[in-house]
Amino acid sequence: MADDEIILSELSDDELVLQMHDDLYDGLKEEIEDGVNILIERGWAPYDVLTKALVAGMTIVGADFRDGILFVPEVLLAANAMKGGMAILKPLLIATGAPRMGKMVIGTVKGDIHDIGKNLVGMMMEGAGFEVKDLGINNSVEKYLEALEAEQPDILGMSALLTTTMPYMKVVIDTMKEKGMREEFIILVGGAPLNEEFGKAIGADAYCRDAAVAVETAKALVLRKHNALRA
Numbered sequence: 683m684a685d686d687e688i689i690l691s692e693l694s695d696d697e698l699v700l701q702m703h704d705d706l707y708d709g710l711k712e713e714i715e716d717g718v719n720i721l722i723e724r725g726w727a728p729y730d731v732l733t734k735a736l737v738a739g740m741t742i743v744g745a746d747f748r749d750g751i752l753f754v755p756e757v758l759l760a761a762n763a764m765k766g767g768m769a770i771l772k773p774l775l776i777a778t779g780a781p782r783m784g785k786m787v788i789g790t791v792k793g794d795i796h797d798i799g800k801n802l803v804g805m806m807m808e809g810a811g812f813e814v815k816d817l818g819i820n821n822s823v824e825k826y827l828e829a830l831e832a833e834q835p836d837i838l839g840m841s842a843l844l845t846t847t848m849p850y851m852k853v854v855i856d857t858m859k860e861k862g863m864r865e866e867f868i869i870l871v872g873g874a875p876l877n878e879e880f881g882k883a884i885g886a887d888a889y890c891r892d893a894a895v896a897v898e899t900a901k902a903l904v905l906r907k908h909n910a911l912r913a
């Protein structure tokens with residue numbers, strides 16, 4: 683063992699979280715998985731591990747990608763490491779879940795392959811008691827409509843991370859309107875370049891800043907829909 687090798691389990695919580703930010707930056711999947719396991723063993727809530735160690739680390743990666751310090755291959759490695767950590771947290775987040783709340787179909791829009799945020803939303807929704815059908819990435823309007831027909835969910839969730847792909851959400855919503863099916867579904871949209879104003883402008887029911895907001899919004903709107911049907 684090299685003298686300067688870091689033993690994750692010997693670090694304090696704060697040091698470990700900072701080390702995990704570095705390891706995520708360096709795309710070290712095994713180290714990220716070990717870090718997640720150590721924090722869970724130390725009694726951390728899965729949601730705190732997710733937000734404080736993984737999402738916060740990915741924010742640093744995002745800033746350096748934007749500034750031309752990191753490039754696609756490095757970001758892919760970071761994303762892969764993040765997914766390793768998320769895979770450990772997923773069953774734990776779901777286990778803390780609640781009674782069945784409703785069903786959501788979610789997917790990233792056509793032309794866009796970013797899926798970490800969408801996956802996180804799916805996980806958190808499952809954790810909150812929603813059944814989730816994940817359509818993956820690069821979804822055409824036809825794929826969304828097919829899934830809505832087949833799955834009959836309460837909610838359609840769409841994710842976009844690029845300014846060039848976010849307008850496609852409007853294509854999906856406009857097509858749903860043309861087919862007379864818009865009002866059957868609650869439509870939630872999210873992704874880093876979106877905002878509230880954009881969500882309203884394209885005719886979505888709500889823009890969700892993050893996964894926690896998506897869960898709260900979904901719960902509130904499903905409840906409102908069920909109450910309206912009963913009235």
Ligand code: B1M
Nearest residue numbers: 744748795796797798799839841844845872873874892893
């Ligand atoms: Co890309 N990328 N990327 N990328 N990438 C961004 C988005 C970018 C902002 C980086 C930058 O320049 N700072 C930039 C977009 C700029 C713009 O459009 N204005 C960018 C670019 C330019 C590109 C390429 C074009 C680069 C290139 O090839 N030259 C290319 C595009 C490929 C394509 O899609 N066609 C590309 C590729 C990639 C990788 C493949 C390397 C990789 C994706 C890997 C993967 O997802 N499997 C990647 C990554 C990782 C990023 C950054 C660094 C991180 C994204 C991420 O995972 N964040 C990103 C920079 C950034 O966003 N800061 C960047 C963590 C995640 C937890 O957050 O996705 O925002 P986020 O999700 C949040 C909320 O937004 C919300 O909840 C989530 C959890 O809290 N949310 C929803 C998201 N979806 C939701 C759906 C909902 C509700 C809430 O529905 C109900």
